[in-house]
Amino acid sequence: MAFQVGVTGHRALPGADTTAIGAEAAKLFRAIRTEASALLATDQASPTPLYRADPPRLRCICGLAEGADGVLAEAALAEGWDLVAVLPFARAEFARDFTAGPAVNRFHDLLDRASIVSELDGSRQRGGEPYAQVGQQIVEQSDLMLVVWDGLPPRGPGGTGDVVQQGLDRGMPVAILPSTGRGPIAWRGAAEDHVATLLQTALLPPADATGFPHRYFMEVSGGAGWARAVVRWFERVILVGAPRPEPLPIPPAFPERAADTWMAPYFDAADRLAGDYAARYRTAGLMRYALILPATAGSFIAAFGPSWSRPLGYAVQFGSLAAVLAFSTRGGWERSQARFVAYRALAEYLRNASMLAPLGAVAQAPGAAAHQARASDWTAWYGRAVIRDMGLLPSRLDSAAVARAADSVRSRAIEQIDYLLDRATHFAAMARRLKRIGLGLVIAGIGFSMMRAALPYAPVEGRPVVWSNELALVLPALAPVFLGLLGFGEYGRLVMRYQGVAAELRLQVSALDKAAPDRAAILRIARRIADVMLAEAADWQLIIKARTLTAY
Numbered sequence: 001m002a003f004q005v006g007v008t009g010h011r012a013l014p015g016a017d018t019t020a021i022g023a024e025a026a027k028l029f030r031a032i033r034t035e036a037s038a039l040l041a042t043d044q045a046s047p048t049p050l051y052r053a054d055p056p057r058l059r060c061i062c063g064l065a066e067g068a069d070g071v072l073a074e075a076a077l078a079e080g081w082d083l084v085a086v087l088p089f090a091r092a093e094f095a096r097d098f099t100a101g102p103a104v105n106r107f108h109d110l111l112d113r114a115s116i117v118s119e120l121d122g123s124r125q126r127g128g129e130p131y132a133q134v135g136q137q138i139v140e141q142s143d144l145m146l147v148v149w150d151g152l153p154p155r156g157p158g159g160t161g162d163v164v165q166q167g168l169d170r171g172m173p174v175a176i177l178p179s180t181g182r183g184p185i186a187w188r189g190a191a192e193d194h195v196a197t198l199l200q201t202a203l204l205p206p207a208d209a210t211g212f213p214h215r216y217f218m219e220v221s222g223g224a225g226w227a228r229a230v231v232r233w234f235e236r237v238i239l240v241g242a243p244r245p246e247p248l249p250i251p252p253a254f255p256e257r258a259a260d261t262w263m264a265p266y267f268d269a270a271d272r273l274a275g276d277y278a279a280r281y282r283t284a285g286l287m288r289y290a291l292i293l294p295a296t297a298g299s300f301i302a303a304f305g306p307s308w309s310r311p312l313g314y315a316v317q318f319g320s321l322a323a324v325l326a327f328s329t330r331g332g333w334e335r336s337q338a339r340f341v342a343y344r345a346l347a348e349y350l351r352n353a354s355m356l357a358p359l360g361a362v363a364q365a366p367g368a369a370a371h372q373a374r375a376s377d378w379t380a381w382y383g384r385a386v387i388r389d390m391g392l393l394p395s396r397l398d399s400a401a402v403a404r405a406a407d408s409v410r411s412r413a414i415e416q417i418d419y420l421l422d423r424a425t426h427f428a429a430m431a432r433r434l435k436r437i438g439l440g441l442v443i444a445g446i447g448f449s450m451m452r453a454a455l456p457y458a459p460v461e462g463r464p465v466v467w468s469n470e471l472a473l474v475l476p477a478l479a480p481v482f483l484g485l486l487g488f489g490e491y492g493r494l495v496m497r498y499q500g501v502a503a504e505l506r507l508q509v510s511a512l513d514k515a516a517p518d519r520a521a522i523l524r525i526a527r528r529i530a531d532v533m534l535a536e537a538a539d540w541q542l543i544i545k546a547r548t549l550t551a552y
Helices: 018-045 068-078 091-097 102-113 129-141 160-169 195-203 225-238 258-290 292-304 307-328 334-359 378-390 399-457 463-487 490-514 519-545
Strands: 002-009 057-062 082-087 116-119 144-149 174-178 186-188
Touching: 002 018, 002 068, 002 129, 002 160, 002 195, 002 378, 018 057, 018 068, 018 144, 018 174, 018 195, 057 068, 057 129, 068 082, 068 102, 068 144, 082 102, 082 129, 091 102, 091 116, 129 160, 129 519, 144 160, 160 174, 225 258, 258 292, 258 307, 258 334, 258 378, 258 463, 292 307, 292 463, 334 378, 334 399, 334 519, 399 463, 399 490, 399 519, 490 519
Parallel strands: 002 057, 002 144, 057 082, 082 116, 144 174
Antiparallel strands: 174 186
16 A cells, blocks of 8 residues: 655745745644554555555655755655655755755755655756756655645646646646645645545545446456367468568567566566456457357267267257357357456556656556546556555666666557557458458358259269268358458458557657657657557447457
């Protein structure tokens, strides 16, 4: 369990009672710690706890600017919170913002006491942009904003009013201390100021979440052995000799990053389970058609086989048709379909999080409020909980670090392009092969019909006549088993969809190659790439809900 409070305030506080400001802030930090501990204790007493038993990770995220920032940061430290410092420049450059004496000494003292320091690649030549980036990073990371604000509209990017507005725009609760220090906390963006309610909103899943996680996120990959085997066997039969696209050149791999290490257990579990349920989901669709083949074989054995084999033929026919019925009911595939979509969305969300983390940014879940993740799907809540647990990574985003992050984004995008193009080629080849098999069966049926028509004029009678007659009827009847899979048009839609997403990612990689070598420019493109990759997974939900794609 983790909870993060972003703090900011005016640099100049003329005549303000800073002692009163610190006392009010400390009271809020203390109340949050008390309620978080109580919430965790309640959770641990549950038969299905959501969180580990470790004490809650409570972090105060602060820009450490002169004035109110120092007062709020000291209040958080006094209450046992971790301090996370976000600086617009390298620390030596940022120290020039402070007046000599107590102000700069307080800055260095807070910096030494910070658990994590993130130094952005700001430049004095960019005016207020570096300070705006600090405000954006604080808002992105936080669950609640605590500000010392005079209530006036924003007077420029990165100022207190601007940061407050960013928080409100994202649906975040904002606790406001008057800049004079005289008066209690006022609240905006929250239905009520009760701390327990605020924590429950951020840390507990929505009550209306569909398919909530107790069974899901504690689930262990079963390997889906039989389902994967069926799918792979079918695709091997259909895709013999199918071409594969040439992979794009991927930049060299980098040493393992902290974000990858942190996210790996969560991503790997979701990715494996998505694969398991995708295999089961696809198998249900394939079995509806493929089982017609043993049913037909069973009918042949029952009709034309030796007397001792006929009961076996009837059993095979009956069992195959019963299995077709079972795989055709919603209970046979709907559960696998829902879990496949949920785990795939979660895996993509976590992959995006590990991609954006080196740039100090947070991935956003589709359809969720940016911070509380109050979505109807539990994956948004769970993904946000993992990101919150990781928090902001310590970093100094100089030009070399930004270049490494850009190469990492490029590598992930190219890997995804290769995957999408491979899937497009895969499904295009399957569509061609299914068409050929179906048409081949029709042609074979016509050939046996012609043979049957010629047999009366030949000195042949008995069993050959019967067999040619049956094959002339049955072979064309088997063609829909293969043409039926093709007839829905799903393979063609999947090919176009994968190619379209790959084309968009190519455009973004091209833009990345031309981008200015600074964090802001790289981050804009990285977010677009993350959005495209996440939308590719999220679109499955829309396609399935619209009934334009079934279990194929």
